[in-house]
Amino acid sequence: LGVVLLVGAGLLIETFVRLKHQELGLDASKVWTSELTLPGSRFTPPDQRRIGGRPQWDKLGVFYPEALDRIRAVPGVESAALVNVPPLSPEMPEFFRHGRRRQSETHAERWPAVTYVITPDYFRVLRIPVRHGRAFTEQDRAAAPRLTRTGPAEPGVAIVNEAMAKRYWPGRNPVGQEVALEGDTWVAYRTIVGVVGDTLRSALERDAEPIVYVPQAERPRFAMALVARSRDDSVHTPERMRVALREFDSALSISAVQPLDRVLGSALTHHRFSMLMVAVFGTLALLITAA
Numbered sequence: 616l617g618v619v620l621l622v623g624a625g626l627l628i629e630t631f632v633r634l635k636h637q638e639l640g641l642d643a644s645k646v647w648t649s650e651l652t653l654p655g656s657r658f659t660p661p662d663q664r665r666i667g668g669r670p671q672w673d674k675l676g677v678f679y680p681e682a683l684d685r686i687r688a689v690p691g692v693e694s695a696a697l698v699n700v701p702p703l704s705p706e707m708p709e710f711f712r713h714g715r716r717r718q719s720e721t722h723a724e725r726w727p728a729v730t731y732v733i734t735p736d737y738f739r740v741l742r743i744p745v746r747h748g749r750a751f752t753e754q755d756r757a758a759a760p761r762l763t764r765t766g767p768a769e770p771g772v773a774i775v776n777e778a779m780a781k782r783y784w785p786g787r788n789p790v791g792q793e794v795a796l797e798g799d800t801w802v803a804y805r806t807i808v809g810v811v812g813d814t815l816r817s818a819l820e821r822d823a824e825p826i827v828y829v830p831q832a833e834r835p836r837f838a839m840a841l842v843a844r845s846r847d848d849s850v851h852t853p854e855r856m857r858v859a860l861r862e863f864d865s866a867l868s869i870s871a872v873q874p875l876d877r878v879l880g881s882a883l884t885h886h887r888f889s890m891l892m893v894a895v896f897g898t899l900a901l902l903i904t905a906a
Contacts, residue, residue: 639703639814639815640743640812640813640814640815640823641702641741641742641743641814642741642742643702643741643874643875643876643878644876645844645845645846645847645848646740646741646842646843646844646845646874646875646876647841647842647843647844647845647852647853647856647872647873647874647875648701648702648840648841648842648843648872648873648874648875648878649840649841649856649857649869649870649871649872649873650701650838650839650840650841650869650870651679651682651697651838651839651840651841651860651867651868651869651870652837652838652867652868653675653678653837653838653864653866653867653868654837654866654868655837657675657678657837657866658671658672658674658675658678672801672835675835675836675837676756676831676832676835677832678864679697679734679831679835679839680734680753680831680832681863682860682863682864682867683695683696683697683734683736685859685860685862685863686841686843686856686859686860688859689852689855689856689859690855691845691846691847691849691851691852691855692843692844692845692846692852692856693844693845693846694736694739694740694843694844695736695740695841695842695843695844696733696734696735696736696737696739696740696841696842696843697733697734697737697831697839697840697841697842698731698732698733698734698737698839698840698842699731699732699733699831699836699838699839699840700731700840701840701878702741702814702840702842702875702878703815703816703875703878704816705816706729706730706731706816707729708727708728708729708730708824708825709727709728709729709730709796709797709798710725710726710727710728710796710797711725711726711728711794711795711796711797711827712724712725712726712794712795712797713726713783713792713793713794714793714794714795714804715793715795715803715804716795725797726783726825727825728775728779728824728825728826728827729816729824729825729826729827730796730798730826730827730828730829731826731827731828731829732828732829732830732831732834732836732839733751733828733829733830733831734751734830734831735750735751735752735753735755735830737751737828737842738750738811740842740843740844741814741842741844743811743812743814744811744812745809745810745811745812746777746809746810746811746812747788747790747809747810748774748790748807748808748809748810749808749809750774750809750811751772751774751808751809751828751830753832755771755772755808755830755832755833756771756830756832756833769801769802769803770802770803770804770805770806771799771802771803771804771805771806771829771830771833772805772806772807772808772829772830772833773794773796773805773806773807773808773827773828773829774807774808774809774810774811774827774828775789775807775809775810775811775825775826775827775828776810776811776812776813776814776823776825776826776827776828777810777811777812777813777823778813778822778823778824778825778826779825779826779827780810782825783825788810789807789810790807790808790809790810791806791807792806792807793805793806793807794807794827796827796829798834799829799833799834800834801833801834802829802833802834805829811828813826814826841856841872842875843856853872853873854872856872857869857872
């Protein structure tokens with residue numbers, strides 16, 4: 616048992632050393648992050664405040680971009696964006712199909728990919744390079760979101776990472792290809808407009824997984840994560856951002872504003888603790904066996 620535990624500790628040490636030198640695909644320096652949550656009742660009419668009630672997506676779609684304007688006006692902030700999950704956090708994939716069909720008689724045509732809902736400056740804030748095509752703009756939104764008897768009526772846009780491009784369009788440039796995401800409510804299908812560099816979804820992830828990015832304006836969320844790049848390391852920037860958001864809407868729930876570097880460090884600290892515990896118990900088991 617002691618030998619097994621020590622071998623496990625050795626593998627954990629090897630993984631930790633690899634993580635220390637691993638490229639995440641993004642620049643976390645001088646980036647602040649916080650989780651924002653808006654009460655579900657904020658943009659839901661009183662007669663719709665029940666299970667299955669439909670929020671006013673058009674108003675929700677413009678709420679967070681207006682909040683970002685307040686953050687960008689904070690002294691010391693260079694750029695800011697939103698994403699549906701905090702950077703370096705794992706996320707369950709959803710399925711998509713090639714072309715415009717959202718449904719199919721066979722599951723063999725469904726392919727997994729993690730979906731990130733972002734605002735246009737997301738790649739700029741984290742300095743994720745655009746390899747082909749373009750990034751999102753403020754004009755990327757379904758023209759007139761509406762539902763028909765067969766589902767959403769309007770098309771939208773998407774951006775994929777290099778891992779997704781290589782896996783599902785090997786040897787080809789996917790820009791211009793059409794995909795249908797099963798998680799879409801207001802968009803019928805999406806045209807790929809760009810390919811960006813790979814990023815890891817977790818601090819403990821070895822290889823990048825397929826990721827598809829969609830505009831926040833086409834898939835509004837009540838909860839989003841803020842990422843903001845500062846021009847310097849001023850300790851006053853986090854509090855200034857909190858004040859700006861509070862003044863914008865007091866109903867907005869704001870978690871602690873912390874450096875993105877610290878988020879990564881927390882993941883490594885947890886891994887380091889696990890490594891230490893396995894090594895300690897392995898050593899104790901060997902001593903007991905030798906005695």
